Amino acid sequence: MPTSMYTEAELKAMYHCLRRAMQDYEENARRLRFKRDPQTSNVLGEFAVKGNYGIVRVCYKHVADCFQELCTLSHELGHARSWLDGLHTTAYHQMLDAKTPLNTLTDPAMKQFVMEEETRAWRTGWKLVQFVGMGDKTAYETEADQALSIYADEMSLQHVPFVI
Numbered sequence: 453m454p455t456s457m458y459t460e461a462e463l464k465a466m467y468h469c470l471r472r473a474m475q476d477y478e479e480n481a482r483r484l485r486f487k488r489d490p491q492t493s494n495v496l497g498e499f500a501v502k503g504n505y506g507i508v509r510v511c512y513k514h515v516a517d518c519f520q521e522l523c524t525l526s527h528e529l530g531h532a533r534s535w536l537d538g539l540h541t542t543a544y545h546q547m548l549d550a551k552t553p554l555n556t557l558t559d560p561a562m563k564q565f566v567m568e569e570e571t572r573a574w575r576t577g578w579k580l581v582q583f584v585g586m587g588d589k590t591a592y593e594t595e596a597d598q599a600l601s602i603y604a605d606e607m608s609l610q611h612v613p614f615v616i
């Protein structure tokens with residue numbers, strides 16, 4: 453768990469600032485919605501698409517601290533950005549909708565796509581946290597790297613250390 457240079461209060465304020473900035477965000481008839489819920493599955497956050505809505509979910513019972521919560525929100529918003537930019541494939545959304553466990557994926561192209569999308573979402577997320585004043589690059593990279601190494605493990609891919 454990376455330690456950040458910010459206080460809990462500062463990180464909370466950044467979280468709410470980012471959420472407020474993106475609340476009801478709309479682009480080309482696609483809209484974002486936020487959910488902050490406990491969620492029973494063991495994930496920190498989630499991005500899902502329902503029709504024209506992109507649902508960004510942060511699961512507060514699983515996030516360890518305010519830093520991780522902010523990073524998770526920005527990462528899920530990174531997935532939202534990819535969706536708004538038309539970078540998600542139908543097959544990718546079908547996989548998300550079906551909640552397909554990563555360790556059951558066999559198609560190398562899909563595994564590669566998932567890894568690229570995860571990395572992209574962390575890169576986009578870095579721009580978003582900076583937008584709300586979070587400049588701790590090392591802590592952010594550590595958080596992203598940990599998340600990406602879990603994805604690589606689950607899909608039996610070699611983990612490439614994350615750098616912004």
Ligand SMILES: [Zn+2]
Nearest residue numbers: 527531570573
């Ligand atoms: Zn992700």
